[in-house]
Amino acid sequence: MANGAERACPAMRPVVQETYGPADLSRDPIFAGGFINFGYWQAIDLDRPLGEADRIRSQEDLYRHVMDVAGLRKDRKVLEVGCGLGMGCAVALREYGPAAVTGMDIHPEQLQRARGAHADLLRAEPERLRFVQGAAERMPVEDGEFDAVISVEAAQHFPDLGAFAAETSRVLRPGGRVAVASFFTVDDAPGRPEELARLLDTYANGLDIARPVKALTDAFTERGLTNVRVEAIGPHVWPGWDLWLGQKWAPGTWPRNFLRAYEQRLLDYYVVTASRPA
Template structure:
């Protein structure tokens, strides 16, 4: 696997100077695998289905956070800002997005003209935001890139107000040796674009940062079958992308919704 500086440059080429969201695999500008519940997988899949799956993944997270009127919301790994637009449907007080890539911040800023929304460049383990300034924090399919999950957990606890809610969804690994085995199946793990964060370690880091009610729920049954079908349609039908579902079947990884809460009365 490449070292941290090489991984950073790789991500810059893919998400910054490049634009992964422009690929048919991620139709509509979102960059996530999608949540396909309610979308028929035994017939024709359209671009509209694909976009709906990616919007639905955001809705699962926003429902878990119980986003409502007046909430101050932060998204870490905000990409092109389409997630922020989804949050605005819940009538928050404001939405802030943090992304590591300045190019993504620029794209998101250009695409959003609502005065309640703003985007800044920053790292998940060094958020450029004040203490206790948000009621809810989300991250959708970005944490697999984070170099320091423990740092992200501590920064999330710092910027959330007491009683603040936390929700992350992405793919995490299940076993200690999953990283090596996934690198044999999937180019993104072989290159270091994706990192093998074990779900049990993620939960441990959140508890160490002071979070309570830390839970992880697999939502893979609503992610993998639909994403695999879309991969087969938009990429080579026998290409490496089909190995995602094989990795899941071998028990190496799964897609999780992780939630937590900052205890009321706790300090940043």
């Protein structure tokens, strides 16, 4: 295998380039605190009005859940695939004490924002935090470099889950773990992409790719990863996300259809874990 640092980053899909570049999704108030995920609302009281602090906690808690199941702890090296503004990397450093965290994103503008948001941390701990440009299908890092690979709400954008799984297997050390949080279709029944495209603009414009969660678990297995597990966390994602959206979006508008797609058993939110054999 060639040196990982020599692996060129493939071209971005245009819709990804626009959404996370000039459009800068992170500026939307629904993604408070610089995170860009739907949130994990299990510990938040949904029977009272939601504030920005609740929203930020939901996003941090999604990271915490992923990092817990990935087995993050001290003296481990961690790679986040699709790091965005690096807010999850900061949570990892602050709360889990890993030896080093690498945030990787395909979009150079996101990486520029990440380096700006965490300039003090980068200056204070240059050996423990870095940001690199790379794609899920071609990671510019070394073979066996990481004890854990995490990805939070990015896999719905990855064009090739098989290539992502192969790269994950390559960069994990023996015994290392991967944990991926994202939304997938519940099955591969014919017509699922068309159903979701009618409900949700992000599927209609191609930003999100409609695939069953089995596509990811099969990809991990086929690339030699073991102990593949799937956890459906929809009850802790969709209701809270919809309540938060209700502060900006009226019923019947397309973002509110995420909950509808979940209730119709078209879509769910999953955490998928796997290990590289020791």
